[in-house]
Amino acid sequence: MDLSKASALYTVRLLTEDDIPAVYALCRKNTLYYQYCPPSVTPEIIREDMYALPPHTQRKDKYYAGYFREGRLSAVLDLICGYPDERTAFIGFFMTDVSMQNSGTGSQIISDLCAFLKEEGFLRVRLGYVSTNPQAAHFWHKNGFADTGQLYSSERYAVAAAERFL
Ligand SMILES: CC(C)(COP(=O)(O)OP(=O)(O)OC[C@H]1O[C@@H](n2cnc3c(N)ncnc32)[C@H](O)[C@@H]1OP(=O)(O)O)[C@@H](O)C(=O)NCCC(=O)NCCS
Incomplete structure (x- = not known):
C-alpha cells in the first residue's frame, strides 16, 4: 500500500x-495526552513504538508514518493494516503538532486517510483512545468514530474502542 x-x-x-x-x-x-496516557514520552519509547506490532500482524502490515509540510513534521500516524481482521485498518497512534492544533489539521488528515483506505478496499477503521481524555474523545467522535462499547482496562487507564465504517 502506498x-x-x-x-x-x-x-x-x-x-x-x-x-x-x-x-x-x-x-x-502534547502534555495533555501523556497526562491521560502515562508514562511520558522518551526517544526510546518512540523507537519501541516504531517496531511494535499487535498480535498476528507482520512488519509489512505496519505503517509508522509522518505527515510533512514544507519539510516540517506536522503529524505522526501509526497504522496497522488488516487488524483485527483483514478488511479493517487500525490506528494505533495519531498525534499532531500542538502549534497547529484546533485548526482542522487532524480532521483533514483523518478524512483523507479514510477516503484512501476505502479506495484500498478496507471496510472500517478501528482504534482505541483513553476513555477519560476529553480531547481524544471529542476528536474521534467528531470524525465519525463511534464507541463500540468495549473498554480495555489497564492499571493506569481504560481504553475505549471506537470504529468508523468506510
Ligand atoms: C486529537 C488531535 C489529533 C486533534 O488534532 P487537531 O489538529 O487539533 O484536530 P482538529 O483541529 O481537526 O480538531 C480538534 C478538536 O478537538 C477539540 N479539542 C481540543 N482540545 C480539547 C479538549 N481539551 N477537550 C475537548 N475537546 C478538545 C477542538 O475543539 C476541536 O473540535 P471542534 O472542531 O469541534 O471545536 C490532537 O489534539 C493531538 O494530537 N492530541 C494528542 C494526541 C491524541 O490525543 N491523539 C488521539 C488519541 S490516539
Missing part, C-alpha cells in the same frame, strides 16, 4: 530511526 497517496496536502512517508528526534519534539509538547 501511503504517500493518503494526503493531497501533506507529504506522507514512513519514518525511520533518523526521524526519532523530530517525532520526540512533536510528542513531548
